[in-house]
Structure formats: C-alpha cells, structure tokens
Amino acid sequence: MINIKFPDGSVKQFESGVTPLDIAKSISEGFARQVLAATFNDEEWDISRPICSDGEIKLFKWDDEEGKHAFWHTSAHLLAEALQELYPGIQFGIGPAIENGFYYDIDFGDNQVTSADFPKIEKKMHELVAKKEQVVRHDISKADALKFFGDKGQTLKCELISELQDGHITTYTQGNFTDLCKGPHIPSTEPIKAIKVLSLAGAYWRGDEKRQQLTRVYAITFPKKKMLDDYLHMLEEAKKRDHRKLGKEMELFAFSANVGPGLPLWLPKGTAVRNRLQEMLTRIQSRYGYLQVITPPIGNKSLYVTSGHYAKYGKDSFQPIHTPEEGEEYFLKPMNCPHHCEIYRVSPHSYKDLPLRYAEFGTVCRYEQSGELHGLTRVRSFTQDDAHLFCTPDQLKQEFLNVMDIITHVFSIFGFEYEAQISLRDPNNKDHYVGTDEVWDKAERAIIEACEEKGLHAKQVTGEAAFYGPKLDFMVKDAIGRRWQLGTIQVDYNLPERFGLEYVGADNKKHQPVMIHRAPFGSLERFVAVLLEHTAGHLPLWLAPDQAVVLPISEKYNDYAQQVARELNEKGIRTIVDDRNEKIGRKVRDNEMKRIPYMLVVGEKEANAGEVSVRKQGEKDGQSVQGTEKIATFAAKINALVEEQTKF
Numbered sequence: 001m002i003n004i005k006f007p008d009g010s011v012k013q014f015e016s017g018v019t020p021l022d023i024a025k026s027i028s029e030g031f032a033r034q035v036l037a038a039t040f041n042d043e044e045w046d047i048s049r050p051i052c053s054d055g056e057i058k059l060f061k062w063d064d065e066e067g068k069h070a071f072w073h074t075s076a077h078l079l080a081e082a083l084q085e086l087y088p089g090i091q092f093g094i095g096p097a098i099e100n101g102f103y104y105d106i107d108f109g110d111n112q113v114t115s116a117d118f119p120k121i122e123k124k125m126h127e128l129v130a131k132k133e134q135v136v137r138h139d140i141s142k143a144d145a146l147k148f149f150g151d152k153g154q155t156l157k158c159e160l161i162s163e164l165q166d167g168h169i170t171t172y173t174q175g176n177f178t179d180l181c182k183g184p185h186i187p188s189t190e191p192i193k194a195i196k197v198l199s200l201a202g203a204y205w206r207g208d209e210k211r212q213q214l215t216r217v218y219a220i221t222f223p224k225k226k227m228l229d230d231y232l233h234m235l236e237e238a239k240k241r242d243h244r245k246l247g248k249e250m251e252l253f254a255f256s257a258n259v260g261p262g263l264p265l266w267l268p269k270g271t272a273v274r275n276r277l278q279e280m281l282t283r284i285q286s287r288y289g290y291l292q293v294i295t296p297p298i299g300n301k302s303l304y305v306t307s308g309h310y311a312k313y314g315k316d317s318f319q320p321i322h323t324p325e326e327g328e329e330y331f332l333k334p335m336n337c338p339h340h341c342e343i344y345r346v347s348p349h350s351y352k353d354l355p356l357r358y359a360e361f362g363t364v365c366r367y368e369q370s371g372e373l374h375g376l377t378r379v380r381s382f383t384q385d386d387a388h389l390f391c392t393p394d395q396l397k398q399e400f401l402n403v404m405d406i407i408t409h410v411f412s413i414f415g416f417e418y419e420a421q422i423s424l425r426d427p428n429n430k431d432h433y434v435g436t437d438e439v440w441d442k443a444e445r446a447i448i449e450a451c452e453e454k455g456l457h458a459k460q461v462t463g464e465a466a467f468y469g470p471k472l473d474f475m476v477k478d479a480i481g482r483r484w485q486l487g488t489i490q491v492d493y494n495l496p497e498r499f500g501l502e503y504v505g506a507d508n509k510k511h512q513p514v515m516i517h518r519a520p521f522g523s524l525e526r527f528v529a530v531l532l533e534h535t536a537g538h539l540p541l542w543l544a545p546d547q548a549v550v551l552p553i554s555e556k557y558n559d560y561a562q563q564v565a566r567e568l569n570e571k572g573i574r575t576i577v578d579d580r581n582e583k584i585g586r587k588v589r590d591n592e593m594k595r596i597p598y599m600l601v602v603g604e605k606e607a608n609a610g611e612v613s614v615r616k617q618g619e620k621d622g623q624s625v626q627g628t629e630k631i632a633t634f635a636a637k638i639n640a641l642v643e644e645q646t647k648f
Contacts (some may be wrong), residue, residue, distance in 0.1 A: 020047040021187065032063040036186050037070035046137055048071075048187040055585070062223060072097035074135055074174075074185040075192055080104050080240040081177035082124040083217070087111045093156050093205060093214050093380055096425075099483075100231075101220030105203050107156070108215055116198040121217075125195050132190045133174040137183060142166035145180065156205065179588060192221050194228035202371060209369060237480050243532040244375040249593045250537055252528070252545070253376065262373040262380035264525060269545035271448035274383075274524050274545050277449040278361050281385055281520065283648050288402055290359040290387060297363065301329035306498055307338040308434050312467050317366045336518055340388040343497040344513075350502040354513060355391035355399055361524070362386050376529035383524045389516040390501065393442075395515050400450040400489065407474055407487040407520045413648065414531060414540070416476040419483070420456050422447055423464035423471045423637045433467050435494040443491040444470045468494040471517075478534040486527060487497040490517040537595040542645045547638060548575045549596045551587045551611070553603040555579070560607040564600060564631055571635040575600075592617065598638070 001013045004023060014023065020038035024031055024047070038045045041055040044066075051057075060066035076095035083090060083106060140148070142161060148171075149157040157180050162171065172181045174189060196219060203216040211540030222228045226346070239245075247253045252270030259265060267272060282292070298321050304310040312320060313334070321330040333339070341359045349356070363383045372378055391399050411418050424435050424444055429470045433440070447470055465471060469492035475483045493517040495501075505511045521527035541547060546567060552561040556578045559643065568575040576596075578587050584601065589597055600612040605628075612634055614626035629637075 002051065004051070005054075005056045007056075007058055011043075011622055013266075013317055014051075016052045016540055019050055020059060021059060023057060024204050031059075035059045036062060036067040036191075037064075037184055039066070044182075044184045046135075046184045046187070048135075049137060049184075064396070066450070069097045070184050070186050070193070070635070071223070072102040072221065073181075073183070074189065075195075075219070075389075076102040076104055077135070077172060077174060077177065077179050077181070077541050078128060078189055078192060079186070079197075079217065081175060081178060081218055084122055084177055085128075086121065086124055087113070089153070091156050091214075092154060092161075095179070095204075101198065101218060103216050103218045105205070105214040105216050107212065111260070113200065113215060113637075114219075115200065122195050126177060126194075129189045129192050129195075129635070130486060131175065132188055134188045135172055135174045135185045137185070138171050138173065140169050140171050142169055145169050148178070148181065167568070183187060186255055188527070191223050194222040194225045195230065196220055204369075205370070207369065218402045219422050234480050234482075238533070239480070241533040241536045242375075243377075243529040246532045246537040246595070247376070249530075249544075250595055252338040252532075260380070261370055262368055262378070264376060264381070268344055272545040273528060273539070273543060273629075277521070277524060278385070280413070280646075280648055281410065282359075284406060285359055285387070287358075288357065288406065289355075291356040292341065293343055293358045293360050295333070295336060295343070295360060295362060297333050297365075298330045299339065301433070302329060302339045304334075305340070306332065307341070307495060308468060308498060309338065311336060319365055319367055335368045335514075336362040336363050336364065336384060336386045337388055337495060338499075340386075341495055341515075344390055344501055345499065349390075351392055351503055351505045351511075355389055355395050357387060357389045359385075359387040360517055376525040379525055382423055382526070385519050385524065385527075387518050388494070389518070390503075391516070392503070392505075392511070393514055396446050397450055397453070397490070397515070398445060399516055400491065401454065402520045403489050403516060404450065404454055404456070407489070407518075409648075410487070410520045411474070411476060414534070416478075416534070418474050418476045420458035420474045421464070421465075421475065422451065422458045422460045424460060425465045425470065426463035429463065432466070435468065435497070437495040439497075441471070447472050447489075449514065466490055466492075466494050469517075476501045476530065476534075478530060482533075483535055484526075484530045486522040486530065487520045488518065488522065491515075494515060534552060536618075538597075539595065539598045540645055541638070542642045543599050544574070544595070544597050546574050546576050546594070546596045548598040548600055548644075549591050549594075550575060550577045550602060551584060551591065552577070552579055553584045554603065555581060557602050557604070557607055561602050562617040564602060564612060567631050568635055571639065573635055573638050590614065598634075600634070 002016050003011050004014055007013045021032060022582060024035040035047055037060040038047050039058045040051055062068060076097060079093055082627060087108060090109060091107035095104035103223045144163045146158055160180060170182055171178050172185055180628035198218040198220060202213050203217045204213055206213040228581055251267050254265045254269055256265060264350060317334040318331040321332060323330055343358055361383055364379060365381045368378055368380055389399050425440055468580050469490050471488055471490035473485055475485050477483055496515050501513055503513055550561040550564045552558050561577045561579060565575045565577045588599060595617060597617045599615040602612055606612055611628045611630055613628050616626050
C-alpha cells in the first residue's frame with residue numbers, strides 16, 4: 001500500500017500502481033469524469049499513469065490551467081496526427097499547448113497549405129476523435145528514439161533527441177501517430193468535441209532566423225461546442241478592439257518602414273495620452289516619496305557586465321552603438337536598473353537616508369525578432385514606468401506593501417480586475433540565477449509574506465523568476481476576459497551586492513541595502529495597448545486626447561463652431577472643430593470612429609441661443625443625444641466629471 005496526500009492535508013492509502021484517475025473515482029464518479037490532469041509531488045502526471053510510491057497529488061479539471069494545458073497538449077498531437085494522414089512525409093517540429101489553444105510547427109515540404117484547407121484538417125481531426133484513440137505513454141532509450149524517428153525521416157525530432165539525457169525520454173502514441181513528448185496528456189482523444197483551426201504563421205526552427213522556416217498551424221479545441229462558439233465570438237470582439245486598428249482610427253501612433261519595425265511613432269494625440277498617464281502616476285507615487293531621475297539612453301558595456309545582464313541576455317537584448325574611439329563598447333540601454341544603481345553610488349548613505357525611491361519614465365531598446373513584433377504589445381523600443389527602491393532589510397516588507405498599494409490603485413482607476421502570480425526560482429536550474437540560496441530564500445519569503453498580509457491570493461509558479469530575484473506579477477483581465485501581464489514587483493539582493501552598494505547602519509557599520517524593482521504599467525506602450533482593447537477605444541474622459549468635437553451642420557456655422565471651441569478650450573476642455581464640407585451624418589460617423597467622448601452639433605438654433613446640441617460617444621443611437629445646453633453649462637458638467645475622475 002502507498003500513502004497519498006491530498007491538498008487539504010488528508011492522507012489515504014491505495015494499492016501501489018493506482019492511477020490519478022482511480023484516485024479521482026474513489027472521490028466520486030462524477031468528479032472523475034471531469035478530471036483531465038494531475039501533478040504528483042509537483043511533477044506533471046498523466047491521469048492514466050500508475051503511481052508506485054508515497055506522495056502528494058493534485059487533480060485538475062477544465063477550469064484549471066493545468067487541465068486545459070493537458071487537453072490542448074493532446075489536441076496538438078491530434079492535429080499532427082491529422083496532418084500526417086493528409087500530407088504524408090511532412091516533418092514535425094514542436095507542438096505545445098499555449099495560453100489559448102495550441103500550435104504545431106510543420107515543414108510541409110512541397111505541399112501548399114492555406115486557410116482554404118482548414119475545413120479539411122478539422123474534418124480529419126473529427127474522424128480521428130470518433131475512433132476514441134487511447135493516448136499511451138512509453139519510456140524509450142535515446143538510441144531507440146533516434147532509430148525510431150530516424151527511420152521515419154524526422155530529422156527535427158532527431159535533433160531534439162540528440163540533446164536529451166538518456167533515461168529521461170518518453171513518447172506518446174495515439175492511433176498511427178507517435179510523438180517525442182514528456183507529457184502530460186489526457187487518456188484518450190474522446191473528450192475533444194469542438195475543433196477550430198485558426199491561422200497559419202511562419203516560424204523559424206528553434207527561433208533561429210538562420211534556420212529553416214516552418215509553418216506554424218494554430219488551433220483550439222474544447223470539450224463542448226458552446227465553448228468554441230463563445231471563444232469565436234470573443235475573437236470577433238477582439239478584432240473590433242484590436243489596438244492597432246484603434247490606434248490608427250484615433251490617430252494615436254504609427255509605424256514607419258523607414259524608421260524600422262517595432263519602433264512606434266507617437267503622434268500628438270497619443271503623446272497627450274502618454275503624458276497624462278505619466279502625470280497621473282507621478283502624482284500618485286509622489287505621495288510615497290519617490291524622486292524622479294533621468295538616465296542616458298546608452299551605457300558602457302562594463303555597466304551591464306557588472307549587473308550580470310550582459311552574460312544572461314547579451315546576444316538577445318544588447319544593441320551595440322558605433323563610437324569613433326577604438327576599444328569603446330556602448331549599447332542602447334535595454335534596462336534602467338544598472339543606471340539607478342550608479343545613481344545610488346554617487347554619494348554615501350546612512351540608514352537615516354533610506355528608503356530611497358528613484359523613479360524614471362525610461363525608454364529602453366531590446367531586439368525582438370520581426371516575427372514576434374505585434375503593435376504596441378511587442379516592440380523594440382518602449383518606455384518603462386520604472387522605479388528602484390533601496391531600503392534596509394527591516395523596511396523591505398512595508399516598502400513592498402506600499403508598491404502593491406500603488407499598483408492596485410492604478411488598476412482600480414481603470415476598472416481592471418486582476419490576478420497575481422509569485423514567480424519563484426527553479427531549484428533544479430541554479431545555473432540560471434545569481435546569488436546564494438540564503439539570499440533567494442529571504443527574497444521569496446518577503447514576497448509571500450507581503451501577499452499573505454494583504455490577503456492577496458497569489459499563485460506560486462517556479463521557474464518564472466528573473467535571474468537576479470523573485471517577483472510578483474499582476475495579470476489584468478480585460479472587458480472580454482483576456483489576461484494581460486502588466487504590473488510587476490521584484491525583490492533583489494543581488495544587484496546591490498554586484499554594484500557594491502552600501503549604507504552605514506545605526507551600529508556605525510557598513511551594510512548592503514535591499515533593492516525593489518517595480519513598474520505598475522509595465523511599459524507605457526503595453527499599457528496603452530491593453531487599455532485601448534479593454535475600453536474598445538473609449539478612453540476615460542480625463543484621459544481622452546480630445547474631449548469634445550464641434551460639428552457645424554453647414555459652412556454658415558463654422559465661425560460659431562470656432563467660437564464654441566475657443567470658449568471650451570479656455571475653460572480647460574480639449575475641443576476641436578470638424579469644419580469639413582461634409583453632411584452632418586458623415587461627420588458624426590467619422591468622429592464616432594475617433595472615439596471623442598462628446599460631439600457638439602451646432603446650427604442656426606444653437607448659434608442664436610448660444611448653445612450646443614450634445615451627443616455622447618459610445619451610447620446606443622437612441623441614447624446618444626443628450627439634449628441642448630448652454631456652452632457654460634456643458635463646460636461646468638465636463639469639468640465636474642473630470643475632477644471626479646482625477647481624484648487619484
């Protein structure tokens with residue numbers, strides 16, 4: 001008999017060889033029908049895989065990320081199985097589950113595959129599901145794996161196998177398809193009821209632009225057709241909310257091939273939005289004693305060697321700057337923290353000076369492969385709302401709690417729901433991190449205790465920490481349920497040590513400060529993108545670049561429209577005039593696209609009475625007309641709304 005411990009702390013005995021599915025059935029048959037995945041002693045585990053030793057088990061359903069991951073991982077193999085039948089002789093790369101669905105990288109050879117083939121692929125996947133194929137795990141030696149996949153001509157798989165450790169290689173087989181894979185998977189393809197192939201994209205093998213380009217096939221599956229219908233509806237809604245489309249319609253930002261991919265150009269209206277976001281955060285953090293600093297856009301190589309960033313990310317993140325002086329090596333700044341460490345070192349510090357909180361809206365540059373660039377969410381140049389706090393160990397928890405307050409306050413201003421994740425180091429990959437176990441234990445414990453004190457339920461994930469310290473990441477949920485990673489807080493004992501940062505303590509001895517990295521927005525680019533998609537472009541009144549547009553019904557009333565705009569601008573309301581020689585219906589439609597909060601229609605009646613006819617942006621047509629108001633009355637109402645919204 002073996003002892004199995006459950007998440008609630010209870011322990012039950014089972015016969016050796018019991019599977020997680022058997023354990024689920026011992027709880028109830030109904031529960032077992034919902035279980036898709038498991039972990040045993042924190043190792044991912046197929047629910048059909050035997051357990052032969054004491055340990056702790058966790059069981060996951062569809063609503064759990066782990067359950068979806070196993071479901072979609074098996075679906076990726078189903079996709080590959082279907083493609084193998086439809087296109088014999090193709091080469092298989094990798095096929096992981098992702099946040100929404102899965103993909104498989106394929107070398108189709110001479111086969112031409114387009115979106116017109118999606119129905120055929122989906123049909124074949126459904127045919128295979130109907131066979132209710134079992135998914136069977138096999139342990140295999142390295143030599144046998146190389147021979148098996150070599151005989152099939154799968155050179156990409158053989159390349160992966162050559163790098164694996166013998167004795168830790170597994171395959172999974174369903175029907176006539178066998179894949180190199182560590183799992184986990186659901187026991188059979190039977191639960192896969194709804195299938196949609198979504199798109200094709202190019203992907204370099206192993207992300208290397210010098211290697212062959214494969215075709216990445218994206219797809220998604222669900223255990224119920226209604227779930228797929230709801231997901232497809234969400235995708236359609238997401239297309240309407242695409243920040244790239246909204247940014248163009250609202251004249252916020254642009255990209256230029258001459259400037260270069262991934263390098264956004266902020267237009268006047270977009271710059272106004274950025275500036276107001278910066279002003280908002282500056283106001284908030286000034287109450288917590290932050291000091292604004294500015295650092296150069298480049299740095300000497302030695303700076304990043306000292307910080308350890310160059311050794312970890314040199315090839316990927318650092319772009320060299322040509323200098324006429326031989327032997328000099330400078331790089332575009334890829335992060336702000338080493339510069340802030342140097343600011344701390346400018347003068348000696350006492351414990352009485354701490355905490356010190358340096359804040360900077362610092363623009364950084366990092367190289368992203370062209371295929372990974374996406375609007376403002378994946379760029380090569382971005383501005384972080386960065387800050388670095390230097391404090392004593394005794395001050396760490398309170399400073400961390402204060403940063404949590406700032407981030408959650410920012411999210412509340414925009415109505416974001418959020419989840420939190422504590423990202424910890426992977427104890428099995430110590431070479432990836434700098435610093436001692438003792439330092440890491442202290443840093444991780446500080447984050448966990450801060451979350452407990454705030455009552456914040458944060459999921460703990462190993463292997464997601466930065467190389468110099470653990471972090472607390474915030475994922476916001478937008479209006480259509482998508483999750484975006486925005487704010488982050490990181491605890492760092494290592495950079496202060498690497499830079500030799502010190503303060504004189506109350507004991508008159510030198511001590512090393514603790515460093516906190518934090519960015520509530522993450523970056524202004526990503527935050528603006530998420531905010532646009534969350535609001536469908538209907539930015540809060542205080543943030544909108546233009547708060548009102550005056551629409552004269554004919555050229556005769558252009559002068560009055562300009563008068564209205566002048567009066568409103570004098571009262572602090574950002575107002576423009578659309579005096580194009582177009583019909584009023586066209587003007588209304590065009591300005592709806594620009595998401596200006598208020599449209600003020602003026603004609604003979606309004607001009608004679610000194611009034612405006614008010615239409616509110618984003619309301620249903622019958623509710624959009626607000627009525628006629630005096631200019632001063634409208635101005636007072638708007639200013640009152642803005643004052644209420646900006647009580648940050």
